[in-house]
Amino acid sequence: MKTLTKKRWMTLQRREIVWGFLFISPWLVGITVFFLFNLIEAIVFSFNTIIVDPVVGGFTLEFVGLDNFRFILLEHGSYNQQLVDSLVEMLVNVPLIIFFSLLMAVLLNRKFMARGLVRAVFFLPVIMATTAIQSTLELTMGMMMGGVSSVPTEVMQAQAGFNAASIAMLITDFGVPVQIAQYIISTIAALHEIIRASGVQILIFLAALQAIPPSMYEVCQIEGATGYETFWKVTIPMVSPLILTNVVYTIVDTFAQSQVVQTAHNQAFTMQQFGVSAAMSLISSLLACLLLLLVGWIISKRVFYYN
Amino acid sequence: MVKTTGKGFSFNPKAWIEPKTLNNSVQKVTGATKSFIMNVCVAIILIGVSFVIVSPILAVISRSIMDPMDAINPLIYLIPQNFTLQNINNAIQVMDYWNTLGRTLAFSLGFALLHVVVTSLVGYGFARFKFPGAGPLFALVIISIVVPVQTYMVPMFLNFRFFMGSGNINLIGSIWALGLLTLTGVGLRSGLYIYIFRQFFRGLPKEIEEAAFIDGAGPFRTYLQVMIPNATPAIVTVLLFAFVWHYNDTFYTSLLMPNNRLLSVLLIGLGPNFQSIFDERSPILTQMVVFAGVMLAIIPILTIYLFLQRYFVEGLERSGIVG
Numbered sequence: 001m002k003t004l005t006k007k008r009w010m011t012l013q014r015r016e017i018v019w020g021f022l023f024i025s026p027w028l029v030g031i032t033v034f035f036l037f038n039l040i041e042a043i044v045f046s047f048n049t050i051i052v053d054p055v056v057g058g059f060t061l062e063f064v065g066l067d068n069f070r071f072i073l074l075e076h077g078s079y080n081q082q083l084v085d086s087l088v089e090m091l092v093n094v095p096l097i098i099f100f101s102l103l104m105a106v107l108l109n110r111k112f113m114a115r116g117l118v119r120a121v122f123f124l125p126v127i128m129a130t131t132a133i134q135s136t137l138e139l140t141m142g143m144m145m146g147g148v149s150s151v152p153t154e155v156m157q158a159q160a161g162f163n164a165a166s167i168a169m170l171i172t173d174f175g176v177p178v179q180i181a182q183y184i185i186s187t188i189a190a191l192h193e194i195i196r197a198s199g200v201q202i203l204i205f206l207a208a209l210q211a212i213p214p215s216m217y218e219v220c221q222i223e224g225a226t227g228y229e230t231f232w233k234v235t236i237p238m239v240s241p242l243i244l245t246n247v248v249y250t251i252v253d254t255f256a257q258s259q260v261v262q263t264a265h266n267q268a269f270t271m272q273q274f275g276v277s278a279a280m281s282l283i284s285s286l287l288a289c290l291l292l293l294l295v296g297w298i299i300s301k302r303v304f305y306y307n
Numbered sequence: 308m309v310k311t312t313g314k315g316f317s318f319n320p321k322a323w324i325e326p327k328t329l330n331n332s333v334q335k336v337t338g339a340t341k342s343f344i345m346n347v348c349v350a351i352i353l354i355g356v357s358f359v360i361v362s363p364i365l366a367v368i369s370r371s372i373m374d375p376m377d378a379i380n381p382l383i384y385l386i387p388q389n390f391t392l393q394n395i396n397n398a399i400q401v402m403d404y405w406n407t408l409g410r411t412l413a414f415s416l417g418f419a420l421l422h423v424v425v426t427s428l429v430g431y432g433f434a435r436f437k438f439p440g441a442g443p444l445f446a447l448v449i450i451s452i453v454v455p456v457q458t459y460m461v462p463m464f465l466n467f468r469f470f471m472g473s474g475n476i477n478l479i480g481s482i483w484a485l486g487l488l489t490l491t492g493v494g495l496r497s498g499l500y501i502y503i504f505r506q507f508f509r510g511l512p513k514e515i516e517e518a519a520f521i522d523g524a525g526p527f528r529t530y531l532q533v534m535i536p537n538a539t540p541a542i543v544t545v546l547l548f549a550f551v552w553h554y555n556d557t558f559y560t561s562l563l564m565p566n567n568r569l570l571s572v573l574l575i576g577l578g579p580n581f582q583s584i585f586d587e588r589s590p591i592l593t594q595m596v597v598f599a600g601v602m603l604a605i606i607p608i609l610t611i612y613l614f615l616q617r618y619f620v621e622g623l624e625r626s627g628i629v630g
Contacts, residue, residue, distance in 0.1 A: 013437075016436050016437055016438065017436070017437075017438040017439065019432075019436055019526040019527075020432050020435075020436025020437065020438035020441065021432075021438055022432075023428050023429065023431055023432025023436065023526075023530075024428075024429050024432035024433060024444070026425055026428065026429065026490065026491050026492055027425070027429040027432075027448075027491060027492035027493070027497075027501065028444075029491050030488065030490075030491025030492045030493040030497075031447055031448075031451060031491075031492070031493060033491070034463070034487070034488055034491060034493045035451055035459075035493050037462075037466075038459040038462040038463050038466065039454070039458065039459050041459070041462035041466075042458060042459040042461060042462050045461060045462060050465070052465075052468075058469045059465055059469060104356065107349050107352060107353060108353075110349065112346070112349070112350070112353075116616075116617075118353055118357060120612075120616045121357045121360055121361060122356070122357070122360065123616075123619060124360055124361070124364075124612075125360060126551075127551055127608055127609070127612050127619075128555070128605060128608065128609075129555050130554075130555035130556070130557060130571045130574070130604075131557050131571075131575065132557075132571065132574035132575045132577075132601065132604075133555075133574070133601050133604060133605060136367065136597060136598065136601045137363035137364070137367065137601070191359065192359055195356055195359050195360060196360075248453060252452075252453055252455060255455055255457075256455045256456075256457060261455070261457045264457065264460075265457070265460070268460070268461050268464070269464075269562075274461045274465065277461050278461045278462070281457055281458050281459070281460065281461065282458070285454070285455065285457075285458040288455075289453075289454075292453065
């Protein structure tokens with residue numbers, strides 16, 4: 001009798017529910033305790049001053065209202081500037097990285113000699129993405145470009161690889177407006193950075209390109225479409241879901257390495273102003289999320305899903 | 308104006324639209340030339356970008372085996388005249404390289420394995436079981452991928468510093484802070500691994516599980532003995548990426564384990580440490596030691612990459628991020 005009622009209560013459906021929750025239970029603990037709780041506390045902290053008690057242990061909150069935000073936005077020396085800079089950098093770099101990685105993926109998808117080797121090289125920056133290595137590697141760019149390898153550190157850093165002024169003069173001599181010339185130069189100067197930041201994106205696009213059924217290209221060929229038309233009518237729609245993925249990935253990646261995040265880090269762990277730091281993180285994260293939502297919304301309206 | 312009603316006039320749209328066909332042989336030649344030019348352009352772009360990626364590594368290697376005399380000689384480019392192991396020896400000594408390397412490799416591998424165990428469980432839970440709230444909870448996984456840790460680093464630090472709200476338990480500086488995060492699937496990019504496993508398990512045929520179920524295996528046994536052996540590509544991908552990212556990570560380690568002696572963190576302080584230990588002020592000499600240190604840090608990961616390169620590249624393609 002007892003087993004019978006138990007069996008009836010434990011239907012297949014219920015068992016599935018129990019097992020499902022059992023499987024995700026570690027994550028369920030983590031996401032509530034270490035993610036959601038911390039996220040909410042980050043918002044609370046930003047309206048408080050945090051006083052850490054080193055003797056007794058623990059910390060106390062003192063409600064200060066909007067003082068932290070007022071300090072950051074109105075009194076802090078450089079935070080506004082950094083915030084705008086980081087945002088502009090994001091707006092400039094993200095489209096560049098996306099276009100560059102799509103172009104590279106299209107090129108790498110062709111058949112040529114030593115394809116495996118070239119693809120391995122393109123993925124190298126992902127393997128070596130630690131701060132110390134990256135900053136050192138950037139330093140050496142100057143050594144590779146110039147024949148003179150004797151320049152000491154300070155000069156090497158100032159040179160940044162090539163003589164930007166001569167290129168600037170060359171471009172403005174053609175009658176290009178200064179603003180556009182400036183943009184072109186900053187793009188060239190950021191080339192190394194862009195190549196470095198697009199390793200994962202290239203791979204994702206490459207995989208997307210290989211997932212396009214070859215029959216589609218056959219149809220294009222039979223119907224007499226040019227390469228240009230094929231690219232815009234077949235390739236772009238088919239990889240468009242991954243454009244969204246890559247844009248999100250790039251924005252998050254760029255944000256994590258931006259100057260504002262570093263400033264918030266210093267504010268907390270060098271100057272011990274935890275409340276101010278929390279407010280800084282909150283402002284920059286909200287802006288990044290806003291950008292993410294905006295861009296995501298714009299792109300998702302144009303995304304084409306094959307299935 | 309075209310008079311269509313007129314007698315003796317035939318309107319041929321084809322003749323109007325299509326251009327005059329060229330001689331066939333001419334077309335063939337231009338096609339071949341075009342594709343040749345195209346190939347040359349592609350080759351130039353690919354070689355150029357590869358150069359930008361590879362050249363700094365070559366420069367670092369050349370510098371770290373170069374004699375200081377060669378470094379200030381303007382006539383020497385890349386290939387040193389006098390080889391020396393002095394820079395490498397200095398870097399090994401300052402970083403206590405062999406011990407540090409062993410510790411770093413053990414640390415990275417341990418955490419990578421932990422990631423695989425935890426995230427595969429969670430990913431399987433999301434992939435195969437229907438339970439209320441599965442959709443919103445999985446959306447939470449995506450949110451945890453997108454929201455950067457930096458947003459909540461202050462409460463995270465303080466909560467580990469004064470764990471469970473008390474002043475007695477301090478997890479900062481011990482391996483437990485990062486261990487707990489990884490164990491509960493919210494560590495370094497855990498969300499991404501959960502996503503990869505979920506997509507992969509969803510792609511496997513459901514029949515093999517049903518067969519296991521009919522043969523009397525419970526869900527956990529099915530997971531362990533049927534699903535895991537079939538999930539090698541996803542496991543390799545997650546293992547490799549988690550290993551590399553932990554090897555390179557400085558954010559989590561310097562936040563949660565401030566006094567750690569791991570390679571990526573020691574590398575940041577290599578220059579100043581060298582100057583204070585050897586009482587050396589020369590910027591060029593310091594620079595060369597830093598280059599040697601960078602080379603020493605790159606070599607293990609580069610070796611792993613050379614042997615497992617195929618899995619890195621294919622892993623990401625097959626692991627289900629796409630489609």
